[in-house]
Amino acid sequence: MGRGRSTSCSAAGMCCASASALSHYSILKGAALLGIGTDNVHLVRTDERGKMIPEELEKEIQRVKAEGSEPLFVCATSGTTVLGAFDPLDAIADICARHGLWLHVDAAWGGSALLSPQLRHLLAGIHRADSVTWNPHKLLMVGLQCSAFLLRDSSGLLQRCHGVGASYLFQRDKFYDVSLDTGDKSPQCGRRADGLKLWILWKAVGTRGLGRRVERAFAATRYLLEQVKRREGFQLVMEPEFINLCFWFIPPSLRGQDSSPEFWDKLGKVAPAIKEKMIRRGSMMVGYQPHGSRVNFFRQIITNPVVTRQDLDFFLDEIQELGWDL
Numbered sequence: 001m002g003r004g005r006s007t008s009c010s011a012a013g014m015c016c017a018s019a020s021a022l023s024h025y026s027i028l029k030g031a032a033l034l035g036i037g038t039d040n041v042h043l044v045r046t047d048e049r050g051k052m053i054p055e056e057l058e059k060e061i062q063r064v065k066a067e068g069s070e071p072l073f074v075c076a077t078s079g080t081t082v083l084g085a086f087d088p089l090d091a092i093a094d095i096c097a098r099h100g101l102w103l104h105v106d107a108a109w110g111g112s113a114l115l116s117p118q119l120r121h122l123l124a125g126i127h128r129a130d131s132v133t134w135n136p137h138k139l140l141m142v143g144l145q146c147s148a149f150l151l152r153d154s155s156g157l158l159q160r161c162h163g164v165g166a167s168y169l170f171q172r173d174k175f176y177d178v179s180l181d182t183g184d185k186s187p188q189c190g191r192r193a194d195g196l197k198l199w200i201l202w203k204a205v206g207t208r209g210l211g212r213r214v215e216r217a218f219a220a221t222r223y224l225l226e227q228v229k230r231r232e233g234f235q236l237v238m239e240p241e242f243i244n245l246c247f248w249f250i251p252p253s254l255r256g257q258d259s260s261p262e263f264w265d266k267l268g269k270v271a272p273a274i275k276e277k278m279i280r281r282g283s284m285m286v287g288y289q290p291h292g293s294r295v296n297f298f299r300q301i302i303t304n305p306v307v308t309r310q311d312l313d314f315f316l317d318e319i320q321e322l323g324w325d326l
């Protein structure tokens with residue numbers, strides 16, 4: 001499987017998928033596992049905020065068709081992993097409808113925003129998707145793992161795709177509607193009842209309570225954003241649209257030099273050095289990454305509802321202290 005190896009499907013030039021250049025790596029992995037092949041995944045350009053550009057998607061579809069391939073599937077992302085960008089779903093859905101393509105929305109990260117009346121506009125158009133993924137184990141803090149795959153189809157597609165009807169397990173001669181049985185619809189046999197964890201949390205806190213979790217996380221990011229703007233030496237990568245706050249810490253030794261070519265090179269070494277120090281000290285563990293042409297920056301996401309403003313102040317103080325002498 002993977003690059004270079006083709007199945008009857010991709011060998012015939014029939015399948016291909018489009019995803020934004022910032023889509024999750026699972027799209028490539030899925031294409032490899034399914035035998036579509038990673039070469040048949042076409043990444044569509046994004047704008048400066050990390051959103052898929054619909055005109056670029058249209059161009060990519062035209063280009064792939066002109067090469068004799070038949071596009072199949074488009075993956076839009078609602079909440080990209082690093083920047084927290086939301087693709088324009090309505091415009092993408094229009095293109096999919098025009099070309100008869102399956103629209104999948106990867107809302108693994110951002111899907112929980114639907115629970116907040118304030119934030120659900122970020123996913124406007126998601127009702128037009130053919131399928132959606134949503135991970136309640138991320139923003140809602142349901143115990144790992146709890147990943148939902150939602151399908152518009154109600155004709156038993158999963159049963160037709162995955163069902164093998166092992167008669168010792170999946171008896172049809174039951175007293176209730178056997179279409180409710182999920183056992184034969186999934187690729188795995190043994191697996192946990194992950195949906196139960198979401199159901200219990202939902203029962204316990206209600207839809208409003210789930211929405212408040214999302215809004216609390218959003219408020220924590222707004223607070224951190226204000227502080228980052230007020231503090232000297234902290235520089236935003238961009239204004240956050242969602243809960244991902246991406247920023248650099250610029251140590252005093254590098255301040256005021258951002259026009260020099262060595263500046264970015266040196267700055268790219270700062271976040272890894274601070275992360276090493278925080279781990280050695282045992283105080284925090286905060287992720288960093290480069291992104292396109294941007295050198296390593298911190299990405300802070302607060303989902304834990306018990307995190308306080310003092311904790312957030314500590315977080316910034318600690319970065320400042322650990323990075324001061326770099």
Ligand SMILES: *Cc1c(COP(=O)(O)O)cnc(C)c1O
Pocket residue numbers: 024026077079080081106107108109135147
């Ligand atoms: C986390 C994430 C995934 C991966 O989800 P898993 O359920 O862990 O495989 C996919 N897409 C996006 C956008 C994510 O943030």
